Amino acid sequence: MGKKLVVFVLVALLSFTLFAQGQKExxxxxxxxxxxxxxxxxxxxxxxxxxxxxxxxxxxxxxxxxxxxxxxxxxxxxxxxxxxxxxxxxxxxxxxxxxxxxxxxxxxxxxxxxxxxxxxxxxxxxxxxxxSNNYQGALLGGEKFVELMGESGKYVELVGKESDTNAGIRSKGYHEIIDQYPGLRMVARQSANWSQTEAFEKMESILQANPDIKGVISGNDTMAMGAMAALNAAGMGEVIVVGFDGSNDVRDSILAGDIKATVLQxxxxxxxxxxxxxxxxxxxxxxxxxxxxxxxxxxxxxxxxxxxxxxxxx
CATH class of the missing domain: 3.40.50.2300 (Response regulator)
Known part of the structure; x- marks a missing residue:
């Protein structure tokens, strides 16, 4: 009986230990x-x-x-x-x-x-x-851009990182609206990889070849801010800029009369x-x-x- 009891206790202890370890894991x-x-x-x-x-x-x-x-x-x-x-x-x-x-x-x-x-x-x-419903948002942004442009004029599109699905969806949504208006002509489309610094540099280069643009539509607010800075530096602050995100920076720019609109996600x-x-x-x-x-x-x-x-x- 003694040996059986010892064996029983050992088995019970082993079972409890394994159970406790399993619970811990x-x-x-x-x-x-x-x-x-x-x-x-x-x-x-x-x-x-x-x-x-x-x-x-x-x-x-x-x-x-x-x-x-x-x-x-x-x-x-x-x-x-x-x-x-x-x-x-x-x-x-x-x-x-x-x-x-x-x-x-x-x-x-x-x-x-x-x-x-x-x-x-x-x-x-x-x-x-x-x-966020990026396509729905891009349709809103595209409609506002067309309205601000008066349905005509040369414009530039700044696109986000090409590997990002949202970049393509937003661009597609913009063009779903804008391409319906033959008076609107895109003269440049470049990726600035969501970057404000890169957007500034790309915009400076674009302006050298296209000093008569009327608008810029951007895949996000950060690029819109870079584009607006380049336009202001070139004395072209009247150019229409529309972004996408709804950042506080663009809010302040809108209230200051620079960037005209954005899409809040x-x-x-x-x-x-x-x-x-x-x-x-x-x-x-x-x-x-x-x-x-x-x-x-x-x-x-x-x-x-x-x-x-x-x-x-x-």
Whole structure:
């Protein structure tokens, strides 16, 4: 009886130890990892800050990282999240194709990913893809641009990073409207890679060959600011400039009478949605919502620019 009792106790202890280890492995950390492009761009900075604030308000720890639109750096950040046994990842990604592997790796590690702002070219591996309706927003921007141009004149288009799906969608939306007006003639179309400095340099070069342009339509506000600076430096501040994002910088420019309009994509709202859905998924195993979710954009001009603050219309 004594030996049997000893064996029973040992088996029981071993079973309890294995059970405890299994439970420990099954428990996720209280960490939400937030990965975005560079915070030099106020849009991405707002996403990161709002996501961080929302996560902390829900009781989570946070780790905020930037991939600077470098897919390799993004992969390293996903590895960090996986090694940290994160509860969830919130990500504005570094490429529609380049991000697929990282999101799949996170899923295989049991870590759900919630994408904001930019989609990836695969479904079923991220839990949510929450993006602004870029096509709808570009239609709004295109309509306003046509109105401001009086349906005629030479214009320039500044396009975002070619690898970014949003760059192509916005350009397509702009042209869906603008190309209906034969009086509007595009004399240059160049990528400035979402960069203000690059937009300034590209605009300076374009103006040398096209000093008689009437308008510039831009794929984002940062490039619009660079274009406006180049136009002002050339004494051409009357040229019509329209952007896309709804940044505070462009708000101030609109109120000052320089840039004429932008399209607000609700970065703050989308970031809040992603964190709240992550919280629900962590707690229940489901968001109760479809993977692909679109949020509508809003035209911003002199009539409502004063109500714009940190990518939210108040």
């Amino acid at each position: 099954a428990v996720k950390s209280n960490l939400i990892v937030i990965i975005t492009p560079s915070h030099d761009n106020p849009f991405f900075k707002t996403e990161a800050l709002v996501a961080e604030e929302t996560a902390k308000s829900l009781g989570y720890e946070t780790l905020v990282l930037s991939h600077d639109d470098d897919a390799n750096k993004q992969d390293q950040h996903f590895d960090t999240a996986i090694a940290s046994n994160a509860a969830a990842i919130i990500c504005d990604n570094a490429g529609a194709d380049a991000t697929i592997g990282a999101v799949r790796k996170a899923k295989e590690a049991g870590i759900p990913t919630f994408l904001i702002d930019r989609e990836i070219n695969e479904t079923g591996i991220a839990v949510s893809q929450i993006v 609700t970065a703050a709202t989308n970031a809040i949605m992603a964190v709240e859905q992550a919280d629900k998924y962590i707690k229940t195993g489901s968001t109760g919502l479809p993977e692909k979710q679109l949020t509508d954009c809003i035209l911003i001009d002199e009539s409502n620019a004063a109500r714009l603050d940190n990518f939210m219309l108040k």
